[in-house]
Amino acid sequence: MMKRKISRAFLLSVCMSPVGRLLAQQQPVEMADAMRSNGKIYIVVAVCLTILTGLFLYVWRLDRKIARMEKEG
Numbered sequence: 747m748m749k750r751k752i753s754r755a756f757l758l759s760v761c762m763s764p765v766g767r768l769l770a771q772q773q774p775v776e777m778a779d780a781m782r783s784n785g786k787i788y789i790v791v792a793v794c795l796t797i798l799t800g801l802f803l804y805v806w807r808l809d810r811k812i813a814r815m816e817k818e819g
Contacts, residue, residue, distance in 0.1 A: 781787040 781790065
């Protein structure tokens with residue numbers, strides 16, 4: 747059990763290491779600066795959060811339905 751946790755943590759750290767290099771960009775993103783200055787970045791964030799919330803709610807409801815069907819059958 748402990749080996750499984752260690753291997754998962756190692757795998758997660760290996761998978762996340764390239765992400766750190768991608769997030770540490772030195773060049774500013776012009777489109778993001780323009781959207782931030784116009785206040786439109788908040789609209790983009792709101793739309794993304796709405797989509798993610800909808801997906802999570804859909805998966806949660808689907809899981810509940812499947813669990814109920816498994817109990818009945």
